[in-house]
Amino acid sequence: MLKKSPIQSYVAAVSVGIHDGNRILDLCYDEDSHAKVDMNIVMTDKGEFVEVQGTGEKCPFSREDLLELLQMGQNGTEELIEIQKKTLGDLCRLVGDRS
Secondary structure: OOOOOOOOOOEEEEEEEEEOOEEEEOOOHHHHHOOOEEEEEEEEOOOOEEEEEEEEOOOOOOHHHHHHHHHHHHHHHHHHHHHHHHHHHHHHHHOOOOO
16 A cells, blocks of 8 residues: 555646637647647646647747647646546545655
């Protein structure tokens, strides 16, 4: 039996992109396959990036697009992490416990 959790952070991943001129969180297959911009963002609960991968599928994208998509991705990962914490209930206090 483990004396402490080996999990040091929560982690969540989302896709974001631009499809038909709209910035979208969590693109479905059709949106992803026809997106102007497609990005994958993986973050921890500490706001750290594990992965950022973005591609201008149809054409280049602006710095403004990049920053807005990163923020959208961060918001999405934060929402998923909150769901993880609620699902774990009292066990969530063990994540990141270094004692």
